[in-house]
Amino acid sequence: MNQTFTDLAARIDHTLLRPDATEAQVAQLCQEAARARFASVCVPPCYVRFAAEQLSGSGVPVCTVVGFPLGYQITKVKFFETHQALADGATEIDMVINVAAFKSGRLTEVQDEIGQLAELCHVKKAILKVIIETALLTDEEIITACNLCESAGADFVKTSTGFASRGASVEDIALMRRHLPAHMRIKAAGGIRTRTAALALVMAGADRLGSSNSLALLEENDTLGS
Numbered sequence: 001m002n003q004t005f006t007d008l009a010a011r012i013d014h015t016l017l018r019p020d021a022t023e024a025q026v027a028q029l030c031q032e033a034a035r036a037r038f039a040s041v042c043v044p045p046c047y048v049r050f051a052a053e054q055l056s057g058s059g060v061p062v063c064t065v066v067g068f069p070l071g072y073q074i075t076k077v078k079f080f081e082t083h084q085a086l087a088d089g090a091t092e093i094d095m096v097i098n099v100a101a102f103k104s105g106r107l108t109e110v111q112d113e114i115g116q117l118a119e120l121c122h123v124k125k126a127i128l129k130v131i132i133e134t135a136l137l138t139d140e141e142i143i144t145a146c147n148l149c150e151s152a153g154a155d156f157v158k159t160s161t162g163f164a165s166r167g168a169s170v171e172d173i174a175l176m177r178r179h180l181p182a183h184m185r186i187k188a189a190g191g192i193r194t195r196t197a198a199l200a201l202v203m204a205g206a207d208r209l210g211s212s213n214s215l216a217l218l219e220e221n222d223t224l225g226s
């Protein structure tokens, strides 16, 4: 348990995805991530190159989003977004599943899309996290989506964009953990605002957390290194 607590920063994607995020705010985010040793910074695609420059030599990866936040872009567009993000210096891609196609029963199409992006990421030694947007899914659909992610070769299943009616819940994470094999990692995101909430999600099975309030999650026991 203590290990979980002391390693919390290393599980957090330090995130800034607001539509009005400025370059100065991204620069600050990068400084904070390097200092706190967060798992990554998660920034909008237009800031990937800038963030990669800011973090050069720091060992902190740059994560970005694809098909964000609604997921219904066509596969070619998501493929190009991913290709460009990798070229710009991202090594972690958080793509949004095509929930519209998923809800229409077009599961093969959804799985193929994830598979194409996973292959592209893996060729570049990057990782793919797949956002299934649990707020829009039933428990049965969450399990189906997890199975698609696994079959398609994704590295992580991620709960939420942070732009839906709710973010990650402990129940979502526990359900996903029960149905995913051990090698598949889970990212909880959306609305994680306190250390208590963060730790509950970790205890339920989250390997990674995404939060735009990351510094507050470190407050109780962790201190930023000098």
Ligand SMILES: O=C[C@H](O)COP(=O)(O)O
Binding pocket: 015, 017, 042, 160, 161, 162, 163, 167, 189, 190, 191, 192, 210, 211, 212, 213
């Ligand atoms: O992908 C991560 C989420 O956008 C973060 O959501 P949040 O802003 O509610 O922390």
